[in-house]
Amino acid sequence: MPKAIVVRETGKASNMKFEEVKVGKPKKGEVLISQKAIGLNYIDVYFRTGLYPAPQMPLTPGMEAAGDVIAVGAGVTDFKAGDRVAYGSVLGAYAEERIVPADRVVKIPKGISYELAASVMLKGMTTEYLLRRTWKVKKGDTILFHAAAGGVGSMATQWANELGATVIGTVGSKEKVKIAKAQGCHHVINYREKDFVSEVMRITKNKGVDVVYDGVGKDTFPGSLDCIRPLGMWVTFGQASGSIPDMNLGLLSQKGSLFVTRPTLMTYIAKREDLVMSTKAMFGAINKGIIDVSVNQTYPLKDAAKAHRDLEGRKTTGATVLLV
Ligand SMILES: NC(=O)c1ccc[n+]([C@@H]2O[C@H](COP(=O)([O-])OP(=O)(O)OC[C@H]3O[C@@H](n4cnc5c(N)ncnc54)[C@H](OP(=O)(O)O)[C@@H]3O)[C@@H](O)[C@H]2O)c1
Known part of the structure; x- marks a missing residue:
């Protein structure tokens, strides 16, 4: 059985346990992903501590990840098994395998690694909307x-x-x-x-x-x-x-x-067309060398608690990725 980080009671980093979980099969409009890399974000701390209420308990934190599609549900035509994909704002990312709505997923462009894709989906789309759509920096x-x-x-x-x-x-x-x-x-x-x-x-x-x-x-x-x-x-x-x-x-x-x-990213990418536009702009900025993304810390997924302590302790710089 695949494993995931599970939080039964919000609070300290040590409340995150690495456990076997049931994943099931993708339903209509969903894809099942075998995850390779998971981005760490401060919002993961807010959910873990309870500052942001979890929609349900137990909670699996995490919002962004990259991996391979291993199965698709009915009606999914844009993705197939074997596609390299990533997503940037779907709670539950600290997992080896998981199911995600297909309309929240994009294909990873050629030349972009799982690690890089996982580190930029949430942070890169956030950058895109903050600078181009909240205040239009000129x-x-x-x-x-x-x-x-x-x-x-x-x-x-x-x-x-x-x-x-x-x-x-x-x-x-x-x-x-x-x-x-x-x-x-x-x-x-x-x-x-x-x-x-x-x-x-x-x-x-x-x-x-x-x-x-x-x-x-x-x-x-x-x-x-x-x-x-x-x-x-x-x-x-x-x-x-x-x-x-x-x-x-x-x-x-x-x-x-x-x-x-x-503002929140969720609002700015609520429509599929905005999510696609935002990821295109973000991957374009990476390809043109406008953003040079530094993944300065990696941790095995099972050590998510240590990654949280380092993030909260202001020890991390640039992006941080949890590896499956
Ligand atoms: N609204 C949205 O759509 C959205 C989306 C993504 C992220 N965010 C927000 O953007 C911010 C940055 O997120 P991130 O994931 O990229 O995190 P991050 O910037 O990598 O980490 C947080 C940084 O905040 C600074 N900080 C200042 N006082 C702190 C304190 N008392 N405790 C901990 N850190 C402190 C630290 O940098 P220094 O040591 O340099 O001060 C720390 O490295 C977070 O507030 C996050 O919630 C919002």
């Missing part, structure tokens, strides 16, 4: 991206650079400063050593940035709002340091008629 913009050496941060800062923006990145260590600079951040701030608000205002000559992309949450609130120029946008898309407190919307007027959005 030449001449100045953007602030928090956690610039992380999974999403590494891809987004490279892509924003290509779009012609001046990119300011924040990071939490000296080693990460080097990584973010090498990725093309024009300015890097170690926010564990320096006050990022005054640094941003110094760099922008007190103008502020057009947009802040904030996946850190609690620790960068409300400072992020003080970095934005009047009528700019705060894109709060995650909370790696903890949830932001309830916010008085009056703050947005006081800080300069700011716009705020709390």
Whole structure:
């Protein structure tokens, strides 16, 4: 029987157990995948801890993976056994084998490994919609991206650079400063050593940035709002340091008629056509060398708990993959 990570009670990383599971056969509109590589994402921590409620218990965390189709259900015509496929936002990815709705799956382009595909589906599509559809980054913009050496941060800062923006990145260590600079951040701030608000205002000559992309949450609130120029946008898309407190919307007027959005990938790829468009743009950016994806950590799937501890301990950089 195939194995998967199973969480019976939300909480610590050690609550993730590697167990045999029943997978069954794909039903109408579904594909059964033998998985080779699984991407690690901060959302996996939110589900494991219970910050995001699991739709059902026990829970198998994980949202993105790549592997081979081994069977298809009735009505599936776009995929067949043997196809190399990947997906980016379907809960339950920490598994050797699993069933996924076919309309959430794409074929892996030639020349892209399972490891690379698994590391970019969720993070790459997130980068695509954040930079091209939430705030449309254009030449001449100045953007602030928090956690610039992380999974999403590494891809987004490279892509924003290509779009012609001046990119300011924040990071939490000296080693990460080097990584973010090498990725093309024009300015890097170690926010564990320096006050990022005054640094941003110094760099922008007190103008502020057009947009802040904030996946850190609690620790960068409300400072992020003080970095934005009047009528700019705060894109709060995650909370790696903890949830932001309830916010008085009056703050947005006081800080300069700011716009705020709390987007999720699910909304931006809800339609199949958007998912296909987003993955095409993302794989295109990889093929053209706009994004150079670094899989800096790999772990066997059975060691998912160690991978979570490292992610939460701010020890990882770039993308992380669990190998089957
Ligand atoms: N809304 C969406 O559609 C969407 C989609 C994908 C991801 N996200 C969000 O994007 C963010 C990044 O996700 P990711 O998977 O790529 O993770 P990641 O950036 O690889 O890891 C999180 C990073 O956050 C920083 N951080 C700051 N304070 C922290 C703290 N107290 N504890 C832990 N980390 C802290 C760390 O970098 P430093 O040490 O450099 O500070 C850490 O490496 C997350 O908030 C995630 O939920 C949102």
